[in-house]
Amino acid sequence: MARIAPLSGFPEWLPQERIVEQHVLETLQRVYELHGFSSLETRAVEPLDQLLRKGEIDKEVYLLRRMQAEEGEGDKGLGLHFDLTVPFARYVLERAGHLEFPYRRYQIQKVWRGERPQEGRYREFTQADIDIVDRDELAFHHEVELPLVVLEAFAALPFPAATMHVNNRKLAEGFYRGVGAADTALVLRAVDKLDKVGPDKVRAQLLELGLTDAAADACLALAEITAPDASFAERVQALGVTDPLLDEGLEELVRVIEAAAAAAPGRLVADLKIARGLDYYTGTVYETVLHGHEDLGSVCSGGRYDALASDGKTTYPGVGVSIGVSRVLGRLFRTGAVQASRAVPTAVLVAVNDEADRTASNQVAAALRGRGIPTEVAPSAAKFGKQIKHADRRGIPYVWFLSDEGHSVKDLRTGDQVAADPAAWSPPAQDLRPTISRHEETPQ
Amino acid sequence: MARIAPLSGFPEWLPQERIVEQHVLETLQRVYELHGFSSLETRAVEPLDQLLRKGEIDKEVYLLRRMQAEEGEGDKGLGLHFDLTVPFARYVLERAGHLEFPYRRYQIQKVWRGERPQEGRYREFTQADIDIVDRDELAFHHEVELPLVVLEAFAALPFPAATMHVNNRKLAEGFYRGVGAADTALVLRAVDKLDKVGPDKVRAQLLELGLTDAAADACLALAEITAPDASFAERVQALGVTDPLLDEGLEELVRVIEAAAAAAPGRLVADLKIARGLDYYTGTVYETVLHGHEDLGSVCSGGRYDALASDGKTTYPGVGVSIGVSRVLGRLFRTGAVQASRAVPTAVLVAVNDEADRTASNQVAAALRGRGIPTEVAPSAAKFGKQIKHADRRGIPYVWFLSDEGHSVKDLRTGDQVAADPAAWSPPAQDLRPTISRHEETPQ
Numbered sequence: 001m002a003r004i005a006p007l008s009g010f011p012e013w014l015p016q017e018r019i020v021e022q023h024v025l026e027t028l029q030r031v032y033e034l035h036g037f038s039s040l041e042t043r044a045v046e047p048l049d050q051l052l053r054k055g056e057i058d059k060e061v062y063l064l065r066r067m068q069a070e071e072g073e074g075d076k077g078l079g080l081h082f083d084l085t086v087p088f089a090r091y092v093l094e095r096a097g098h099l100e101f102p103y104r105r106y107q108i109q110k111v112w113r114g115e116r117p118q119e120g121r122y123r124e125f126t127q128a129d130i131d132i133v134d135r136d137e138l139a140f141h142h143e144v145e146l147p148l149v150v151l152e153a154f155a156a157l158p159f160p161a162a163t164m165h166v167n168n169r170k171l172a173e174g175f176y177r178g179v180g181a182a183d184t185a186l187v188l189r190a191v192d193k194l195d196k197v198g199p200d201k202v203r204a205q206l207l208e209l210g211l212t213d214a215a216a217d218a219c220l221a222l223a224e225i226t227a228p229d230a231s232f233a234e235r236v237q238a239l240g241v242t243d244p245l246l247d248e249g250l251e252e253l254v255r256v257i258e259a260a261a262a263a264a265p266g267r268l269v270a271d272l273k274i275a276r277g278l279d280y281y282t283g284t285v286y287e288t289v290l291h292g293h294e295d296l297g298s299v300c301s302g303g304r305y306d307a308l309a310s311d312g313k314t315t316y317p318g319v320g321v322s323i324g325v326s327r328v329l330g331r332l333f334r335t336g337a338v339q340a341s342r343a344v345p346t347a348v349l350v351a352v353n354d355e356a357d358r359t360a361s362n363q364v365a366a367a368l369r370g371r372g373i374p375t376e377v378a379p380s381a382a383k384f385g386k387q388i389k390h391a392d393r394r395g396i397p398y399v400w401f402l403s404d405e406g407h408s409v410k411d412l413r414t415g416d417q418v419a420a421d422p423a424a425w426s427p428p429a430q431d432l433r434p435t436i437s438r439h440e441e442t443p444q
Numbered sequence: 445m446a447r448i449a450p451l452s453g454f455p456e457w458l459p460q461e462r463i464v465e466q467h468v469l470e471t472l473q474r475v476y477e478l479h480g481f482s483s484l485e486t487r488a489v490e491p492l493d494q495l496l497r498k499g500e501i502d503k504e505v506y507l508l509r510r511m512q513a514e515e516g517e518g519d520k521g522l523g524l525h526f527d528l529t530v531p532f533a534r535y536v537l538e539r540a541g542h543l544e545f546p547y548r549r550y551q552i553q554k555v556w557r558g559e560r561p562q563e564g565r566y567r568e569f570t571q572a573d574i575d576i577v578d579r580d581e582l583a584f585h586h587e588v589e590l591p592l593v594v595l596e597a598f599a600a601l602p603f604p605a606a607t608m609h610v611n612n613r614k615l616a617e618g619f620y621r622g623v624g625a626a627d628t629a630l631v632l633r634a635v636d637k638l639d640k641v642g643p644d645k646v647r648a649q650l651l652e653l654g655l656t657d658a659a660a661d662a663c664l665a666l667a668e669i670t671a672p673d674a675s676f677a678e679r680v681q682a683l684g685v686t687d688p689l690l691d692e693g694l695e696e697l698v699r700v701i702e703a704a705a706a707a708a709p710g711r712l713v714a715d716l717k718i719a720r721g722l723d724y725y726t727g728t729v730y731e732t733v734l735h736g737h738e739d740l741g742s743v744c745s746g747g748r749y750d751a752l753a754s755d756g757k758t759t760y761p762g763v764g765v766s767i768g769v770s771r772v773l774g775r776l777f778r779t780g781a782v783q784a785s786r787a788v789p790t791a792v793l794v795a796v797n798d799e800a801d802r803t804a805s806n807q808v809a810a811a812l813r814g815r816g817i818p819t820e821v822a823p824s825a826a827k828f829g830k831q832i833k834h835a836d837r838r839g840i841p842y843v844w845f846l847s848d849e850g851h852s853v854k855d856l857r858t859g860d861q862v863a864a865d866p867a868a869w870s871p872p873a874q875d876l877r878p879t880i881s882r883h884e885e886t887p888q
Contacts, residue, residue: 014542018484018485036789067507094450374479376548393544
């Protein structure tokens with residue numbers, strides 16, 4: 001049993017951290033289900049040809065091989081999924097006949113990427129995806145609805161405040177077409193690098209793509225526009241570019257911004273440099289940054305796509321985003337920004353007077369559990385001081401004592417001890433389950 | 445996008461099946477947390493040398509390789525875990541300094557085995573494990589406690605009735621020693637095959653191991669003993685074998701049986717043929733069969749072990765069992781034995797009068813959600829008949845209508861339509877979430 005050491009890139013939480021993660025995942029589940037999204041879990045593996053359809057990410061795939069694979073069976077071309085979009089697309093095609101459309105699903109699972117580990121980059125991590133997919137056509141209003149659902153979830157999470165940055169591919173593509181770009185996709189890709197390489201390099205690249213000086217300047221001016229309300233539209237129009245697709249994109253983005261300004265004021269901004277590299281987005285695109293953790297990049301991204309999947313006859317357009325749960329939690333644990341009030345679900349530890357009396361303590365515990373109170377019995381009839389320490393070390397707030405004169409329960413935080421009846425006593429509601437608190441963060 | 449087909453051995457549930465699975469996993473979580481068990485999730489991968497420690501299962505391991513592994517990096521010897529015991533043991537050793545002992549944990553995760561797929565054998569499946577592990581010594585009372593927790597969970601699950609069969613390794617080993625067996629482990633392994641090969645072949649094998657005719661008969665007679673109460677002890681004693689370890693095992697098994705007879709009458713039986721092949725069990729051993737599904741074998745197995753893990757200085761003894769969740773669900777779905785009342789979490793669909801009025805419907809939905817009622821808004825302002833059909837196909841019980849004369853809500857099952865206020869109306873509690881029902885099973 002030598003060589004027990006953590007594997008770099010494969011995070012594992014301690015019990016009190018896992019309680020925070022459970023709270024985060026249950027919050028997402030609760031909000032998503034309130035909005036009628038169904039849970040989906042897909043298998044962890046996909047055929048390699050499915051995984052490589054997107055092209056760019058092939059180097060990150062973990063391949064599988066049965067240890068005792070037989071001759072000829074060899075490598076059947078299975079790999080671990082690196083996101084939840086590829087398996088979702090495959091699932092929709094495979095089960096379309098059994099699904100009702102529009103299909104609203106959330107999916108919270110581990111994904112794996114064979115990357116070189118580095119701070120904030122994991123090889124195994126949990127993603128939480130949410131998508132609405134329809135058959136043939138997807139109504140635009142879902143592009144308005146989706147960010148509102150996600151912002152509602154973020155507001156309920158014990159995370160720092162989040163701002164969602166939103167753009168629209170039609171707006172960008174129409175604009176680039178309007179300034180005379182031959183290949184709008186290449187312009188988009190150049191602008192997508194703005195934050196990384198700066199405006200001078202982007203400008204040079206736009207000129208290389210054949211744009212005039214004025215056109216390149218207009219593209220950079222467009223990328224600078226950001227606003228928490230519909231005022232961005234006038235600023236775009238002031239750049240003097242006209243194109244029907246641009247108008248359509250402007251109108252769509254205004255609708256998203258106005259709905260969010262009403263439902264979640266200040267949480268969503270139009271940000272016209274958001275490009276999202278991947279080619280398959282066709283409408284609204286979303287990115288989300290956490291205040292004070294801008295260096296993490298977007299922790300919740302996605303957009304509208306016209307073809308999640310297609311079997312030749314039918315196409316499935318959709319809109320969705322993915323939250324990088326592990327990446328956020330890893331950061332918040334490291335900075336001590338979020339904590340559980342205790343390391344166990346237990347609210348009450350029932351003391352044991354004597355090993356021969358364990359049954360009496362068990363009966364008290366059963367009575368408390370019967371009324372929904374998480375309860376443990378002390379593992380040994382040690383001195384009470386030791387039994388109290390057992391509770392204290394785990395953050396269990398109450399210890400229950402049995403005596404011939406009657407039962408009593410002690411609050412370890414205040415030291416108060418009161419008479420109590422196992423058939424009637426309950427802790428205050430806030431002590432029933434571990435609570436999650438956010439703390440001032442230490443500077444990065 | 446050709447070749448979309450299920451992968452044999454990798455089950456995926458439909459939305460209404462997933463709702464049943466969620467209910468099952470949430471029930472396990474609720475019961476386990478009531479008893480003070482903490483959730484643990486470990487990474488999916490382990491170093492190969494960890495996975496192969498047990499010896500027997502090497503052929504079932506899925507190995508991982510980064511697709512673009514570099515020269516010399518090669519195969520770092522990582523594989524997917526095939527159970528939750530190996531990663532738990534590794535986690536306990538790795539994090540012992542951060543854990544409080546006895547450490548009570550449950551762990552619900554996928555595991556992978558590269559087996560040839562066949563009915564009821566999966567390559568990817570969900571296991572739900574529960575263990576209590578201590579440092580150096582583990583008190584015997586945990587062997588009494590653990591099956592009571594698990595039986596409480598089974599009683600809350602929408603599964604057919606379960607019976608737990610229990611034996612004790614000390615009892616068996618002491619007995620075999622008492623009849624003069626030279627190697628009690630080999631006798632145990634021979635008796636373990638009783639159900640598979642029958643008594644004649646087991647008897648022949650026992651004679652080959654050097655047992656006398658009388659000793660072999662005694663071993664077979666022991667294996668025939670089963671009882672729902674402590675009466676089994678007299679029947680063992682009537683076989684006339686004496687050994688101190690046998691006495692210890694008898695006393696322990698009596699304590700387990702008597703506690704279960706009081707807490708969960710009729711759900712646990714002493715069954716002295718239960719052997720559990722693996723060598724590491726040292727005390728009580730558990731197996732569980734579902735009534736009407738005996739052919740599935742044990743769906744919940746485990747026992748007491750004296751060395752889950754050891755780092756040379758410290759040893760971690762424990763007791764635990766593992767529930768084969770996917771195997772049970774796969775069977776119950778196939779026979780139609782268990783069903784969710786609807787395929788979505790949604791309780792209410794809010795109709796849309798006109799696409800221009802969608803905001804009014806959104807506001808009703810927000811009011812209902814604000815009071816915890818899962819609500820969707822109709823995806824299109826189609827004819828009401830079509831909107832009702834949309835709800836009906838998903839099993840959504842209520843449709844909400846807005847009109848200038850006031851709001852109303854229709855129960856699609858009864859056809860009743862009543863006036864309703866979005867700030868006040870609630871569905872009956874049993875309609876708030878999907879409910880799970882058990883059905884008469886079709887014969888196998």
